[in-house]
Amino acid sequence: MTALQDARPHVTTGPIRGSHKHHVEGPAGLRVPVRRIALSTGEHHDVYDTSGPYTDDSAAIDLHAGLPKLREPWIAGREPVGGAVTQLAHARAGVVTEEMRYIAVREGVDAELVRSEVARGRAVIPANRRHPESEPMVIGKRFLVKVNANIGNSAVTSSIEEEVDKMVWATRWGADTVMDLSTGKDIHATREWILRNSPVPIGTVPIYQALEKVDGDPAQLSWEVYRDTVVEQCEQGVDYMTVHAGVLLRYVPLTAKRVTGIVSRGGSIMAAWCLAHHRESFLYTHFVELCEILRRYDVTFSLGDGLRPGSIADANDEAQLAELRTLGELTRVAKEHDVQVMIEGPGHVPLHRIRENVELEEQWCDEAPFYTLGPLTTDIAPGYDHITSAIGAATIAEAGTAMLCYVTPKEHLGLPDRDDVKTGVITYKIAAHAADLAKEHPLAQARDDALSAARFEFRWLDQFHLSLDPDTAVAFHDQTLPAEPAKTAHFCSMCGPKFCSMRITQDVRDYAEAHGLTSVEAIEAGMAQESGRFADEGGRIHLPVTDRT
């Protein structure tokens, strides 16, 4: 690989506070990683783990060597089906691949469900044969909602080292896939370092690199330049690629009256090309050739929404929906070639118009997994767009969206730094989990219940360790009650010792049980009797609860 300026690039390693890497034994010798959270009760709670070897104390990390090639033997040992090596081809042939078995363990479902969902095109497994380092994962509405984190340098900022560090950092906090959106120098080298060291699937937008090759002039783009770029990225191991093949020449005028026109970079580049040549998009006219290329590597299409709305005013408009119909047409072409497909979605959409996006996508694109950017539910909060979009993301995921592309606090203002990446990932894990709960995913609520039980029982450390971000939970608690004893105190700084509702509740429970007042019947029976009887016992619970501090 290209040498880095920094010979010893730094990435964050070691387990997340209160947990350690554990491997669950799966069928056929599969070892599937989980993050095992040890509780003070002696029990433990396992959670889905996207962080790869970096959080494994027993793993030796060498960025120059790259991660172990977990999938290499599986890929080598697999015969093509009908000439195709894709997970889709195998699923259709009834073959349950090692990737599917691995995923079934991660998701707590039957491997046959994974196969059948992939076979019908309602789920995808982004897994380029040239990226054997990745730990298999699935994207589909029947599974846990996934989160993507965008990284990548631009012409004005960042280095290779920073981007590799961001990739590791994003997966540490739960990113299920990472997109490298680099547009500056060293695009190829940056991607190489990221791929060889990434435990999650990597996505790209090839048109960005293609445009670099023609000095940033969209009119100078050609099918040949684009095709060669796609092949180059397939060879490197990119797992899924955003292709804005639905931006057709005749749709461009539909954006003329918009408040924010075309906000997708890829979409605006292709619109410029179409108008400059007054020809149909080469991505559309050469789409079958693209399918043949991606098919050879099992690269998944992420059909881009180049005409997505960039403001509340432009939501669900004619331009957006016309493109979505075309993406449905291309979905069918891709599947005919055994190529996996997901569909990208908006953008900026008000709450009451979000569900329509999912319904139309499922209807027009045969339920191909929907992959949305937010959507942002208002335009008025730059600096807080992780929040404006988390509201939309939870809503659209509840409606059936399979993967959420995070938005960081820097959206519209600048490139995310390390802290922004973490904030974006945690915020989107919240949105994804809220949707998993709403969809009643079997694995979802156990963690909420475990954390809430710890909270009620004042097991502070368990509460922190079960949370999405233990470091921040501990830091916030310490700001008001830094003393170590407070970690076991039966109160917190919100109410202080005397007012704690949870402690009063416990006293209430103890008292009720001591007096058999544990049912409505018992209570009413008691009330029927001569009053003052309880006063004889002292007429009060043996509070003050401060006794228990």
Next chain:
Amino acid sequence: MTALQDARPHVTTGPIRGSHKHHVEGPAGLRVPVRRIALSTGEHHDVYDTSGPYTDDSAAIDLHAGLPKLREPWIAGREPVGGAVTQLAHARAGVVTEEMRYIAVREGVDAELVRSEVARGRAVIPANRRHPESEPMVIGKRFLVKVNANIGNSAVTSSIEEEVDKMVWATRWGADTVMDLSTGKDIHATREWILRNSPVPIGTVPIYQALEKVDGDPAQLSWEVYRDTVVEQCEQGVDYMTVHAGVLLRYVPLTAKRVTGIVSRGGSIMAAWCLAHHRESFLYTHFVELCEILRRYDVTFSLGDGLRPGSIADANDEAQLAELRTLGELTRVAKEHDVQVMIEGPGHVPLHRIRENVELEEQWCDEAPFYTLGPLTTDIAPGYDHITSAIGAATIAEAGTAMLCYVTPKEHLGLPDRDDVKTGVITYKIAAHAADLAKEHPLAQARDDALSAARFEFRWLDQFHLSLDPDTAVAFHDQTLPAEPAKTAHFCSMCGPKFCSMRITQDVRDYAEAHGLTSVEAIEAGMAQESGRFADEGGRIHLPVTDRT
């Protein structure tokens, strides 16, 4: 007032960046404040303003003197209706009060709508006659969604000065009401300083102070102690009071099997009292006397949800819903006494069970305004509960909730500091606005459109000034492009000069117009003709777009 330790307590004054205080002339000489944002185009954009005189450069602020008594002459000049001075009594009698006229201007609606919504009990105007400093506002589903900010010291932290500063700070960023939840020393004095200096209605939970008077032992509480506390707070000018009168003795056992029992402080205190005495809650048995007290001052009931769920596992359970039915019964009693009522709601609720809360509240409580805490849509993110709850808050507000009680990042971990208060308020303004957009409130989308237009036209300063938090927007932009010229640059650090989709879009528009390609028809007509024709013109748009930097 009690002297403060600090003779010159500090609060933040002066306009928010890019705006200034303006007064709109209303009917009958009313002067209604708005925050006027000046745009670089020479236009301006007015937004709802909760900040009071503190953001008015022409106002002299003296915390020891308190704010001007805006409503004093209105109150003095008004005759009781049927012996009642409440806004509800006047509304029912067909009287449009000055408060209603003032509110109509703020909300951009007809004053008669305000009167009729108050008359039918679907909206409340919290406005104690003893708090004439407050600027009238309305809480109801037909109006803009409102946000409450909780402040207040506890036994272990904070001072009077800090709490007054937090009140001013919260209203600066958009808090429509403030609740003083102080539980420590100086409860009376803290409240006095807050009331005399607050431009927004102030809410309290009287049981907290009553409990202080009996040394924190719930069993020692009595109707007399509570009544005297309520009178004391009514006299001071508290505008609305949380009363947990729905926590009945027979409901207590319903909480025994819960994961988190009773998490409401007031609820747990009353449950403890009921069990200790084995008697029905004095708040319930003396509710009519409470109505007679609140009626004299026009204090609004906020009927508390003492049995709200404190975890996803406990959402919408028997205990919660039994209490809600009782709150409906009490709502009718209060209205018979011409006392305004709103209903408090949960809590912790998964996304798919939120709407049911609004539907049952409207059905059982005659559409009295619903006032909810979040709800949090998952338990697993302590440190980020402003976000877990903003998702639920936007959803429940879209369904008809009238006011949202904010949750700060410190929820479950500690008391919010000044930064947490701001983060909580801005986050909840986002949730409220997202709901206003979804409800298609006439005033809502204009701000989104203005900001998005500024964004598309690279009017960076206008974009910042139109945002909910201009200071943060500017600070984030400066982190990557600090140079002043960047404020007018036609690109940002996300894509750099060559890739800006918005600029390419503008080029596309210019080109399309120059060649008459502004309709699908024109495009298709052009395509039908001999190709290469456009190549003769150079075959490209006159990019590179870097020409325009």
